[in-house]
Amino acid sequence: MSGPSLQGLLLDLEGVLYQEDAAIPGAVEAVRALQARGLALRGLTNTTTRPRREIAARLAGLGIPLGAEALFTPPVAAARALHDRGLRRLHLAAAPALAEDFAGFELVDQAPEAVVLGDLYRDFTWERLNRLFGFLRGGAGLIALHKNRVSRRGAEIALDLGPFVAALEYASGREALVVGKPSPAFFELALADLGLEAAAVAMVGDDIEADIGGAQAAGLHAIQVETGKFTAADRDHPRVRPDLRLASIAALPALLA
DSSP states (O other), X not given: OOGGXXXXXXXXXXXXXXXXXXXXXXXXXHHHHHHHTTOEEEEEOOOOSSOHHHHHHHHHHTTOOXXXXXXXXXXXXXXXXXXXXXXXXXEEESOGGGGGGGTTSEEOSSSOSEEEEOOOGGGOXXXXXXXXXXXXXXXXXXXXXXXXXXXXXXXXXXXXXXXXXXXXHHHHOOOOEEXXXXXXHHHHHHHHHHTOOGGGEEEEESOIIIIIIHHHHTTOEEEEESSTTOOGGGGGXXXXXXXXXXXXXXXXXXXXX
């Protein structure tokens, strides 16, 4: 992988460009420098607690120049998957604010054709999971907005959506359609929007499995940053090796110069 051979970058957001309520040091300057060099940029995130409009507003508030049109989110991918399958009635088991990303669908609490599952965090109670299990037993399909094992919640690495997706798959005997990272379809959607081949694009992320492993499986280069969800154990991951590893995205423009 070399600077001149790259024409586009997919940038993970939380943990790469910002953490909590602050931009990663040097991230704003890095994005501007990469844009100035003519690289096509897209923000690729597994965030399932905010609609795309709010994510774009948050980035703008931090000074990060990526608008809504440059963001790919799991709800956007899920809406496309539902539309392609002719499914209209869905139960949204996710943050209520995501309803705006499913405009045109019928959001129901009884007899859905599909369950769209996002990060419910503390609302992942037995009662909620059992209700979703009942929908699946009744014939509803399961669309998972991603299947990450862990996420950073405050200062800790904690359970993310993936373990709950796996629990419902195991109990129901039904496989979820996963539309976020590391789903190959999610990366292919971003590449199609860029109009670039996978070999000309690199993913920059902090998650060794969802970002790095997922991108490499889709044929992209992958750069891991040592911020966000990165831990020292990633250096000895049994299956995934990034093409490059950097202290943070702040180092990327100089590397590609």
